[in-house]
Amino acid sequence: MAFFLIKNSIKNMFKWLEKNLPKIVLAPAVGLISWFVYGFVLWTFYISFTNSKILPRYELWGVGNYGKLWASHKWLVAVENLFIFTALFLIFCTVIGIILAIFLDQKIRAEGVLRTIYLYPMALSFIVTGTAWKWILNPTLGIQKMFIDWGFESFTFDWLVDREMAIYTVVIAGVWQSAGFVMALFLAGLRSVEDEIVKAAKIDGAGLFTVYWKILIPMMRPVFFTSFVILVHISIKSYDLIVALTQGGPGISTTMPAMYMTQTAFHKSQVALSATSAIMMFMAVSAVIIPYLYSELRRENAS
């Protein structure tokens, strides 16, 4: 009788383990992430209501920092640059990515090699990209000098040192780095479409352009979504590209929110103001990610 009870309880224990083992294994990781990521986000949120200067202080002070932030000329320049950079970065990466993916989808001979070449810039860190493009775009060292040496005396390409145009050089470097990634996403998407659909369209007499424009690209909605989310979050976080390419210059004309945040905390010794700008960035990223997550979860639940 006792033997039967023990056997039963061991079986129950194993059943319980089987049900709960995944949760147990994940628990440490979840715990660490909750503490170090979400806990620290809450800490930053708290600090933004204090008057911390060089080191954090914990007495609540009020919402003054938010007013100070939006009254700061440098922050407004950073936000404006963020909009310009994000819009152009999104558009150019997506367009160039789709075009490259469509070309590579044509079952060409050297597809593997070309795919690798286009994807390679993604493997570089933004610091390397920024530094290399800084030299290429410098009027006395790079493209402008090359054309002048070739004989085009009055050629100018000094966007990098021009306050109005410098932000567009950041777009150039960023698009060069990330277009390959978007291309890879779209290529995977195009390849996952069943052949029957394309065959059916061709039987109906659709030309290649129509096949892509009217059928395949609209089917790529999830890929658009994914690449949009990833590109926007790269753009909001971009710091090392700016530091390597222009250091926020000339003057402060290419400063971005992430750079504002770092400089305010560590160079200006204003931790609370920096925390405020971090919360603003967090809200911007949430505004993009949360609707996306919601729509994904809803679709999962529906299916």
Next chain:
Amino acid sequence: MIAAVHKCQNNSGPYCAAPVNIHRIDWMWANKVVFDANGISVPTTWDELNAAADKLQAAGIIPFAHGGQAWQDATVFEAVAMGVGGNNYYKNCYVKLEETCLRSETTVKVFDQMRKLKGYTDEGSPGRDWNVATGMVIEGKAGFQIMGDWAKGEFTAAGKSPGWDYYCVPTPSNNGYLYNVDSFIFYKTSDPDKQAGQKLLAKLMMGKNFQKVFNLYKGSIPARLDVPMDEFDDCAKASNADIKTSGAKGGLVPSFAHGMAQGNTMKAALQDVITEHFNSDMSSKDAANALADSVLQNM
């Protein structure tokens, strides 16, 4: 030790820091060969400097090698401020942060001179590192650079000697001397063993031999005034002599661009306006007002 250096190490209490050197910020480094070839002698006033720059520009040489980074703009600005405005102007504006001083006509004149200097830089200046600009002077591609005494190391490494290949002269001013002191800060501790260690370290750092060897390598001058200067080069010897005469005439001013006169917040507040003005066509009057506004906003 100089009284000003002394004060910043203890602030009317027991000593809490040991100074290891004194950096001078307001140096002008010029290529002697280029200057001689164009018949230019070392300028002693800002007008002479502008005239020399005009001559160089006419001869097709970049007059002013400058690295377009915010801290470098601020370094040049404080040398100009002290030189054009005078020592008392500098102390009132950038040490005491008086609003009337910041909005004054003198500040407008300082920004005017900065605008003139901007006209003498080349197109590739924004973003350039300071040592690349020094390299331009060493190679003769540019006439002069305004930078602290650490630039001397670049010349020495390139095998150039002061007086033969290059000039190291203070930027024009009235016995002014912009200084910055590097020190080791000792935190309060109640452990007697650590306290003994701190005292020993401080004693060693203030010793004549350490001061001499450290500064021979670093390019600055010793914080102790009684260290024999025989092994130092001519630029350092001149700096050591200048600090005594400057001190006597009230010309010793702490650098704000290098964290001596102001903390980080105020330094950044001043630097933002300076670099904006330098890299745009903001008028000098607007810049002076922006400078005062920026200081008040960050008080």
